[in-house]
Amino acid sequence: MERCHARYVTGAWTQARDGITVLDVGGADVNGGYRPIFQGPGVRYLTADLSAGDGVDVVLDDPYRLPFDDGSLDIVVSGQMLEHCEFFWLSFAEMMRVLKPDGFLFLIAPSAGPIHRYPVDCYRFYPDAYRALARHSGCHMIESWLDERGPWRDLVGVFSHAQVAVPEGPTRTRQPIAPIDVAAGSAEQEAVSGRIHYRDTLTALHERLAPRRYLEIGVRRGGSLALARCEAIGIDPQPELDSPLPANATLHELASDDYFAADALSASAPRPDFAFIDGMHLFEFVLRDFMNVERRAHPGALIVIDDIFPSHPLQASRERRTRVWTGDVWKLHACLAEFRKDLLLIPLDTAPTGLLLVAGLDPGNRVLWDRYNPIVRRFTAPADPPPEVLGRDEAWAPDDPRVGSIADALRETRASGASRTDILRRLRAIASRPE
Structure with missing residues (x-):
């Protein structure tokens, strides 16, 4: 409506x-x-x-x-x-x-x-x-x-009653943009963690994946979008760029829902090999972004999701109350682990708020689409992140050699045209190696 x-x-x-x-x-x-x-x-x-x-x-x-x-x-x-x-x-x-x-x-x-x-x-x-x-x-x-x-x-x-022309162009629906002018909380409430900055990890992934097409949701100042050396598409309704983007990057000033509703990335277009989701910090938004990106991605692509590790329960509030704010994005990991056991999920201990790598994509999978409404009702219910999320208990080190090996494997299987079954078999073998 x-x-x-x-x-x-x-x-x-x-x-x-x-x-x-x-x-x-x-x-x-x-x-x-x-x-x-x-x-x-x-x-x-x-x-x-x-x-x-x-x-x-x-x-x-x-x-x-x-x-x-x-x-x-x-x-x-x-x-x-x-x-x-x-x-x-x-x-x-x-x-x-x-x-x-x-x-x-x-x-x-x-x-x-x-x-x-x-x-x-x-x-x-x-x-x-x-x-x-x-x-x-x-x-x-x-x-x-x-x-x-x-x-x-x-x-x-x-x-x-009258014949009316269908409006042209994408529709800008209302999408809440969290204010950033909140007062700083205590040192504990504003704490961050992580051994390596997420942008350094993205840089390393770009080098190992060598993607042909990169997609980013939530461009903000443009720093992560500028890392791409291939064709790059950025989506952000309110970007605040620090400097002009490189010539290989195209920015769409739209909410991601509007971008995908307009079929801006059509089935006939080249599929992205690498995507970074850093949009609205609410579970239902990041879930929809993941669903839309997976549907349009190459089976051998990698999706990276930001803000999965709040360091304090207040940072995980659905309403922004701290400068450091992840919202309830952390719930996406739990959701995918339950409903998409076919995916390879790797949380990384990056600064400031962690990354989740998702591989083994299945563009034709309808589980999340068919169960969307009950999933959203369940996962948007108020809940504090559990201790294992706050403590990053299961997170990999960003410089774990297996991360690079997984990126290499995705690049190689993409080049060889390997099936999703073969891709997943190779990725799981790498992930199961000792650290």
């Missing part, structure tokens, strides 16, 4: 109105709602549902009759309702009836997932279903897209 808002509820369309009335059909606050997305001056947000409940403004006597005049609403939204509606085509037509001639209907319904009666669960939807609804009601489906995260794999559709 944020993407719908960012693409359509902006610019001239909004400025031409004295105010905006939004109706959320089936909008009872059961697992959260869309109201916060549409907050703003002049916005009137109403929810309609079959029974009274949290956030319900209008209780419907008839599920197929909305108590509003024809063409009276600027925006109608409905999310995760249509599958529970026995005669969904009637509900769709009614939502279009109350919509203004130049208004928008934003519709979200699952294309997959288990039975979840509320009180019934009747349907799953594909793009052709949305096209059929538009034809049946005599309106236009402007665009649709499938959110591949599971288990629901939601289908999103944008509808209007």
Whole structure:
């Protein structure tokens, strides 16, 4: 829904109105709602549902009759309702009836997932279903897209009475940027550790991997992106470059979600051999970044993730409270160790906040995609990092010879076109050697 808002509820369309009335059909606050997305001056947000409940403004006597005049609403939204509606085509037509001639209907319904009666669960939807609804009601489906995260794999559709051009270019959705103007904590709260600086480790990995294409999420001042000697792509919505980037580097000033949603790195483009993730310091963001990068990476590529080792529980807070801040990125290691046992995971004792090397990638693996929602609910629950994380108990030394050997093996198997099975067999043999 944020993407719908960012693409359509902006610019001239909004400025031409004295105010905006939004109706959320089936909008009872059961697992959260869309109201916060549409907050703003002049916005009137109403929810309609079959029974009274949290956030319900209008209780419907008839599920197929909305108590509003024809063409009276600027925006109608409905999310995760249509599958529970026995005669969904009637509900769709009614939502279009109350919509203004130049208004928008934003519709979200699952294309997959288990039975979840509320009180019934009747349907799953594909793009052709949305096209059929538009034809049946005599309106236009402007665009649709499938959110591949599971288990629901939601289908999103944008509808209007008028034919509207699909917005061009990537969408800038709202992505929180953590403030850095927090007061310094105590020496213990601001402590860091590590034998070798992470940038020195990245430099060594570049030399051993000799990647053909490098991808970096979270460029900030540009120091790590400038290490690349190959084609390099940087992604950062708010970079603060200290100096111009080298000619081989391209910077996209976008949130990573927006970059990947725009398919900026298409299936036909050369796949990255090396990627560094240092974006938002929240579990769900780094999880999505990993999922998106793995999907587009070469099976013999290496993904490196920053900030996996907070040195104090306060540094691991989901809200920034210290100058040294890792957020809850540390949870990604535990998540991958549980759900992706097929990967090779190597934590490194780098300064200031550790690195995680991930190899043996499987671009076609759907485990994280299919289980995304329950994984996020579980791992974003408040939790302090355990002592073994704070103490870096399982971390390798960055200059451990095995790290270089793994990089060499990835370069060699990439050149030979080895299968993922052969790549993993060779990597695990190296990792199992004595230090």
